[in-house]
Amino acid sequence: xxxxxxxxxxxxxxxxxxxxxxxxxxxxxxxxxxxxxxxxxxxxxxxxxxxxxxxxxxxxxxxxxxxxxxxxxxxxxxxxxxxxxxxxxxxxxxxxxxxxxxxxxxxxxxxxxxxxxxxxxxxxxxxxxxxxxxxxxxxxxxxxxxxxxxxxxxxxxxxxxxxxxxxxxxxxxxxxxxxxxxxxxxxxxxxxxxxxxxxxxxxxxxxxx
Amino acid sequence: xxxxxxxxxxxxxxxxxxxxxxxxxxxxxxxxxxxxxxxxxxxxxxxxxxxxxxxxxxxxxxxxxxxxxxxxxxxxxxxxxxxxxxxxxxxxxxxxxxxxxxxxxxxxxxxxxxxxxxxxxxxxxxxxxxxxxxxxxxxxxxxxxxxxxxxxxxx
Numbered sequence: 001x002x003x004x005x006x007x008x009x010x011x012x013x014x015x016x017x018x019x020x021x022x023x024x025x026x027x028x029x030x031x032x033x034x035x036x037x038x039x040x041x042x043x044x045x046x047x048x049x050x051x052x053x054x055x056x057x058x059x060x061x062x063x064x065x066x067x068x069x070x071x072x073x074x075x076x077x078x079x080x081x082x083x084x085x086x087x088x089x090x091x092x093x094x095x096x097x098x099x100x101x102x103x104x105x106x107x108x109x110x111x112x113x114x115x116x117x118x119x120x121x122x123x124x125x126x127x128x129x130x131x132x133x134x135x136x137x138x139x140x141x142x143x144x145x146x147x148x149x150x151x152x153x154x155x156x157x158x159x160x161x162x163x164x165x166x167x168x169x170x171x172x173x174x175x176x177x178x179x180x181x182x183x184x185x186x187x188x189x190x191x192x193x194x195x196x197x198x199x200x201x202x203x204x205x206x207x208x209x
Numbered sequence: 210x211x212x213x214x215x216x217x218x219x220x221x222x223x224x225x226x227x228x229x230x231x232x233x234x235x236x237x238x239x240x241x242x243x244x245x246x247x248x249x250x251x252x253x254x255x256x257x258x259x260x261x262x263x264x265x266x267x268x269x270x271x272x273x274x275x276x277x278x279x280x281x282x283x284x285x286x287x288x289x290x291x292x293x294x295x296x297x298x299x300x301x302x303x304x305x306x307x308x309x310x311x312x313x314x315x316x317x318x319x320x321x322x323x324x325x326x327x328x329x330x331x332x333x334x335x336x337x338x339x340x341x342x343x344x345x346x347x348x349x350x351x352x353x354x355x356x357x358x359x360x361x362x363x364x
Contacts, residue, residue, distance in 0.1 A: 017225065020232035027236060031243035036271065037262040037357070038324065043340055043349040141334030145327050146257045148336070149355060153259035160261055175263050204337045 039152055041201075061125055062132045064094045066151060070142025070207065074151070084150050091158035093119050095133045095195075097126035105129035108194050116165050130195045138202035155199050163191035248294050251284070252277035257329040258358035265352060270320050272309040274302075276335060277328030288331040290339060299338040306346045322350040 047053060066087075067075040074081045076090070096119045098109055108130065109117065127133035135155055139148055157171065164174035167187050174191060177184040252275050265271055275291040289296045292305050310318050323343060327336060343351065 013226075013229065016229035017232055020229050020236060024232055024236040024239065027239045027243070031239065031245050033243050036265040036268055036324070036354075038265075038352040038354040039259060039261060040263050040265075041351045041353065043344050043351055045349065046344045046347065139333045141332060141337065143333040144329070145331045145333060145336060146329040148333055149257045149259050149329075149353060152353075153261050153355075156261045171261070175261065179266060203341075204333045 039149065039156060041152075058132070058134060059128070061099065062127050062134060064091065064127070064133065064135045066135070066137045066155075068139045068143045068147055068151065070140040072144055072147045074147075084154060087151065087154040088158045088161070091135060091155055092162060093121060094126055094135070095130050095158070095162065096120050097133070098122055098129055099124050099126055100128040102129065104194065105131065113165055113168070116162060134198040134200050136200045136202060139204045141204045141206055143204065152199075152201075156197070159197045159199070162195065166195070167191045248273075248275075248291075250275055250291070251281070251294070251296065252279055252289060252291050253328045253330075254326055255329050256326065256354060256356045259355040260358050262355060262357055263352075265322060265324070267320075270313065270317060271322050271324050271352075272306070273324050273326060274305075274339065275326045276331050276339065278330065288328065288335050290335065299335075299342050302339060302342040303346050306343065306348045310348075319347075320350070321348055322352055323348055324352045324354050326354045 065075075065077055069075075074084070076087070081087075096112075096116055098105060098120045099122060101109060105128075109120070137151060137155065160171040160174055164171040167174070167190055169187070174188075177188045179185050179188065254275065254277055273292070276288055277291075278286060278288050279296070284296065290299065290302070291297070292302075297305065306321070306323070310321055313321060325336070325339065340351070343349065
C-alpha cells in the first residue's frame, strides 16, 4: 500500500505576534516602573514627656539657620535669599569653617584633601568645627513641599559632596555605595567619620496655617 | 522617466516570522523591570524633582504613604493621606505602621522604612503631622520619594 505524500507538518504561527502583543499591552497597563529612590532621612526620636526639652546651649555661630515662611520666601542667616542652588556652597563653607578647632578637629582637618581644606575660612563668626556645626532648617505649616525638598536636596548635597571628596569619589558615587559590600561600607564609614550630617529639621511654625 | 526598471519578480513582502520573538523580548523586558500595581492611588501625585537620590536597599522593608489632593472632587480639595487604598487621618498612621511592622520578621522590625510619595503642591503642615506620628511609633527611617532632576529642567 502506497503511502500518501505528506506535506511538512506546520503549526500556523501567524497569530503568535498578536498574542504576544496582547500580553505586552496587559503588562504595560497593569505594572509600574519601580521607583524606590528618594531623599533618605532619619527622624529624631520621640521626646520623653517626663523630661523637659533639652536646653539649647549651642552658640549662634555654630547654627546655620534657614527659615521658610508660608509664602515660600526664604531667610538664610537672617538675610532674604532667593538663589537655592547657591545654598550648597554656603553650607559646605559653613561646615568646613574650623573657626575654633579642638585637638581632634585639627587631626580631621589635616586628614582632609586639599580641595576641602581650601574651603576653610577659619573665621570666628562661622562654625567652630564640623562636629559642632548644625544646619537648622525650619519651615511653616504653609510652606510648599516642593521648596522643602529643593532645600533639603541642597543641604544633603553639600554633605554628600564633602563625604565624596574626602574619600576621592564624586557625590554621585558616594550616594550609590552599597552598604552590604564590605569595601564600599569601609569607604562609607571613612567618609563619615567625625563628620556627622547635622541637619536639624525643626517642627514647622503655625503662622501661615 | 524612471531610471531603473522595477523588477516584478522579487517579492515585496517583509518577513514577519521573527515578529513574535521581538515582541516576546519586549514583554520579558517589561515583566522584569516593572512591578505590579498594588494599590490604586487616589491622590494626585506630581512628584517633586531633586538630585541627591539614594536607592533603598531592600524593597521588602518599605511601606508607602501617599499624600496629595484627592483625585475625585467628592473627597474635597485639601491634601489627604492615603495608605493601602483608603484615606486615613494622621492619628490612624500609628495603627498602619504597627500593621506593616507585623508583616516583617522579628529581626527586621526596626528596619522598616516609610516611603512618602507626596504631591509637590502639598503643604508642610500635613507632612509634619505625618512625621510626628511616625516619631510616635518610632518608625524613624523615612524616604521622600522624588524624581531625578536633569540639568535641563533646573529652574
